[in-house]
Amino acid sequence: MLVDGARWGLPGAEAVLKLQALDDNGGLDEYWDFHLAREHQRLCPASSQAECEINPDHRKSRRMNRSSS
Template identity: 60%
Template sequence: MRDRTVLAAASARGGLDGAEAVLELRALIDNGDLDACWAYCPEREHHRRHPTPGRHRYQLTD
């Protein structure tokens, strides 16, 4: 029942996108992955904003 209340409150404020974000955060917290995600996200954002020149030419290896 609490999940529906949280979902309804998030939907009222931010629509479906806000509700989905709340559920994703709750899943990260429940699974114990929030700290790892919190550490990873700024690094990923940095690479998105400042891509390595010529990265499209790199080959990924196994």
């Protein structure tokens, strides 16, 4: 999650630190699944959720991005 030359405001820095702590303690995958489910509910109201689909490859692509840094 470290980026050379990045400048963070307080809210962004706190969010990154929380994600870093989840990752360090092994809870990032569970949190990310919860986050995606909540975003799905927010973006696709109950009446249209059958038409919306969560990307099943989200975990694979996130791990690839994380391991390349």
